[in-house]
Amino acid sequence: MRKLTWRFILAALVFLTLSRVGLSVWQWSRVHNGGGLWPVLMGGWRIDLSLIAMIVALPALLSPWLGHRAWPTRIAAWWLRFWWLAFVLLEVSTPQFIVEYDTRPNRLYFEYLTSPHEVASMLWNGYKLSVAAGLVVFALIGWLGFRLLPTRQPDRARVRGWMRPVVTVVLFAVLFLAGRGTLQHRPLNASQVAFTNDAMVNTLPLNSLYNVLNAALALGNERSASAVYGKLPDDEMQAIVRQAAGLDGPPLDATYPSLHRQQATRKGDKPLNLVIILEESLGAQFVGSLGGDGYTPELDKLSNEGWWLTRTYATGTRSARGLEAVTTGFLPTPAEAVLKLPRSQRDFFTLGALLDTFGYHTRFLYGGEAHFDNMRSFFFGNGFNEVVDSASFKTKPGFIGSWGASDEDMFNELHQRLLDDGDKPTLTVAFSVSNHTPWEYPAGRITPEGEPASNANAVRYADWSIGRFFERAKQSPYWSHTVFLIVADHDARVFGANLVPVTHFHIPALILGAGVPVKKDDHIVSQVDLAPTLLSLIGISSEHPMLGADLTQRYPDRAIMQYGDNYGYLKGDRLIVLRPNQPATQYHYLIDGEKLDLQPVDSQLEKEALAHALWPSWAYSKLRYRLPPGAGDKKP
Numbered sequence: 001m002r003k004l005t006w007r008f009i010l011a012a013l014v015f016l017t018l019s020r021v022g023l024s025v026w027q028w029s030r031v032h033n034g035g036g037l038w039p040v041l042m043g044g045w046r047i048d049l050s051l052i053a054m055i056v057a058l059p060a061l062l063s064p065w066l067g068h069r070a071w072p073t074r075i076a077a078w079w080l081r082f083w084w085l086a087f088v089l090l091e092v093s094t095p096q097f098i099v100e101y102d103t104r105p106n107r108l109y110f111e112y113l114t115s116p117h118e119v120a121s122m123l124w125n126g127y128k129l130s131v132a133a134g135l136v137v138f139a140l141i142g143w144l145g146f147r148l149l150p151t152r153q154p155d156r157a158r159v160r161g162w163m164r165p166v167v168t169v170v171l172f173a174v175l176f177l178a179g180r181g182t183l184q185h186r187p188l189n190a191s192q193v194a195f196t197n198d199a200m201v202n203t204l205p206l207n208s209l210y211n212v213l214n215a216a217l218a219l220g221n222e223r224s225a226s227a228v229y230g231k232l233p234d235d236e237m238q239a240i241v242r243q244a245a246g247l248d249g250p251p252l253d254a255t256y257p258s259l260h261r262q263q264a265t266r267k268g269d270k271p272l273n274l275v276i277i278l279e280e281s282l283g284a285q286f287v288g289s290l291g292g293d294g295y296t297p298e299l300d301k302l303s304n305e306g307w308w309l310t311r312t313y314a315t316g317t318r319s320a321r322g323l324e325a326v327t328t329g330f331l332p333t334p335a336e337a338v339l340k341l342p343r344s345q346r347d348f349f350t351l352g353a354l355l356d357t358f359g360y361h362t363r364f365l366y367g368g369e370a371h372f373d374n375m376r377s378f379f380f381g382n383g384f385n386e387v388v389d390s391a392s393f394k395t396k397p398g399f400i401g402s403w404g405a406s407d408e409d410m411f412n413e414l415h416q417r418l419l420d421d422g423d424k425p426t427l428t429v430a431f432s433v434s435n436h437t438p439w440e441y442p443a444g445r446i447t448p449e450g451e452p453a454s455n456a457n458a459v460r461y462a463d464w465s466i467g468r469f470f471e472r473a474k475q476s477p478y479w480s481h482t483v484f485l486i487v488a489d490h491d492a493r494v495f496g497a498n499l500v501p502v503t504h505f506h507i508p509a510l511i512l513g514a515g516v517p518v519k520k521d522d523h524i525v526s527q528v529d530l531a532p533t534l535l536s537l538i539g540i541s542s543e544h545p546m547l548g549a550d551l552t553q554r555y556p557d558r559a560i561m562q563y564g565d566n567y568g569y570l571k572g573d574r575l576i577v578l579r580p581n582q583p584a585t586q587y588h589y590l591i592d593g594e595k596l597d598l599q600p601v602d603s604q605l606e607k608e609a610l611a612h613a614l615w616p617s618w619a620y621s622k623l624r625y626r627l628p629p630g631a632g633d634k635k636p
Contacts, residue, residue, distance in 0.1 A: 001067030001072065002067055004073070004150075007148050007149060009056060012052050012087060015088070015141070016087065033198070044207070046188060046192075047181075047193060050180070050188050051209065056080070057175050059076035061168055062076075064159040065159075069154055074151045077149050077150065084146075089138055090207075090212055092137050093208070097208075101317075102199075105208045106214075115369075115372050118372065125438045126437050126438020190210075191581050191582055193205040193206070194582075197497065197498055198498065199496075199500075224621065225617040246549070255624065258625070259545045262535060262542060262544065264535060264537075266538065268539050270481075271358065271540050272482060273425055273478065273481055274427045274483050275484045275485070277432070277466075277484065278489050279466070280432050280489060281436060281489070281492035283490070287300065288300050295460050297467075299510070302467070302512060307510065307511040307512065307517055308510050309510070309521050311506070312509035312526070314491065315526065315527050318490060321562065322527065324337040325527035325528050328350045328531070331547060331615060332567075333562065333616045340374045343620060343621070345377060346382070347382070349382075351534075353627050354535075355427045357627070361421065363388060364431070367389075367390055367434075368390060368403045370387050398442065399441070401434065408465045408468070415476070431489070435461075436458070439454055440453065448460075455493075466486065481514055483514055485509070485534060499579065500575070501563070509525065515537070521551075535550070567609070567613045569605075569609035570589060573588055573590065574586060574599070576602075576608075587599060
């Protein structure tokens with residue numbers, strides 16, 4: 001058993017080091033700019049030794065007592081083989097993960113396991129060669145590990161009886177120190193091997209198994225921002241957040257400090273209908289009128305017909321986070337989006353819950369399967385009367401890809417449902433799927449450029465679908481009494497050499513339809529500002545807990561971005577970044593080229609950022625983001 005343990009330690013260290021070197025060479029320009037290879041290797045060895053010490057602890061501590069016996073040796077060998085395969089599997093999949101998400105494998109590994117059909121279809125249709133090559137490499141290195149870790153080689157010599165407790169104590173001390181990784185107050189963690197402003201490069205010293213296991217632990221609890229970024233007294237936090245939201249005087253209800261009355265700017269006898277169209281992964285980088293690649297001529301045309309919010313920023317990098325921001329107005333946290341958290345599955349505030357009190361029929365429409373990201377359960381539990389996914393479309397979809405019905409089919413369904421609604425007031429949140437790997441869409445709709453199955457062509461198709469829908473919508477009875485929002489859930493492949501790559505949080509947002517002013521608006525806007533603004537535009541005056549701004553009345557000129565464990569608070573041209581267990585940093589942000597110049601930290605701005613980072617965790621854990629009985633006025 002002693003030989004097995006040493007073989008595993010040495011093999012794992014060599015393999016993980018070679019993997020780390022290979023990844024660093026591949027990403028050399030970013031590694032070089034971040035500080036070079038040495039910090040990657042030094043930090044990596046610390047992380048590797050810590051994790052390996054925890055893996056080998058049990059067989060190592062038992063080896064003085066049972067290492068000479070056959071059956072414990074077999075158990076130990078299979079235990080070490082299991083972890084060897086885990087190391088190999090995750091390292092082999094790391095390059096493709098970096099290509100997609102600009103980071104090592106993390107909690108997305110577990111989130112996607114809840115949707116095996118979609119993930120398997122995506123891998124089969126978009127990554128056959130990558131998967132095949134990965135499986136070959138995995139099999140070869142896995143086989144090599146099995147050869148190094150035989151199951152039938154017990155220790156030849158027993159440890160003498162009086163030496164066994166001594167060796168055990170020494171081994172325990174060594175393994176404990178190696179596992180802890182440091183003599184400092186806090187044990188070794190990812191933040192202690194971070195050495196650059198490039199978030200992806202900071203993951204290279206980690207190994208992917210370490211990163212995934214950390215994510216697994218995080219999935220088991222609802223991470224509180226105060227445990228990540230520090231604390232503020234509750235009274236001070238509430239005062240800062242309320243002041244930033246323009247809420248003067250005492251709260252309407254002390255139990256719900258953010259609850260306030262919003263008076264709609266639109267006047268009229270009857271409130272308007274509302275349609276929110278969330279576009280999958282449609283970042284500003286693709287939109288010509290936002291300085292992007294010019295793949296969206298239809299959206300660019302529509303931008304001249306409504307309120308074009310040119311500097312809108314997403315709150316996160318996942319669909320669940322975008323849905324959270326747009327449908328609930330809830331600020332982001334380092335925990336999961338509220339769609340997936342247990343305390344928000346009932347009675348959590350949503351636009352659906354509010355408009356239901358005004359007699360609206362509230363609907364969520366999705367081109368895929370609504371169980372993904374727990375959407376069906378969340379929306380049904382929080383005020384949406386109807387959840388429609390591809391399986392319940394009234395008209396059979398003409399094209400089904402890995403993630404569901406094409407955007408064209410989704411818009412056909414949306415158009416038909418709006419026609420069928422007639423005069424009854426409705427809220428519809430429609431979510432597209434086509435602009436997602438492996439970028440599948442029906443043939444004959446666009447003229448592809450280059451490889452048909454590409455992000456660029458998927459965006460072109462998504463844009464074509466938007467244009468076609470609005471051509472029909474403008475000729476339909478519902479056009480005259482409906483306000484539309486087109487907004488992305490997040491950008492595609494959010495990455496960059498900054499702690500928070502702000503440019504990849506930049507997304508298009510366009511409001512158009514009945515009574516919407518036509519203007520180009522260059523103020524900084526967050527996704528959380530959209531819901532209050534829409535309520536004002538459709539003529540709903542109400543009491544609600546949303547902290548976003550009604551942009552018809554004021555501009556906060558700030559954006560809030562959650563990037564993994566990093567939190568960005570952009571106010572004007574100043575960006576505060578909060579990181580786990582580290583001091584805040586501040587940058588001067590220039591939108592051209594996303595240049596970040598380090599600045600001294602403004603203590604007041606840091607407090608404002610921290611208060612906004614802490615508040616949603618507090619509100620979630622205390623069940624304070626709700627619509628209290630009687631809060632809705634029910635009179636527009």
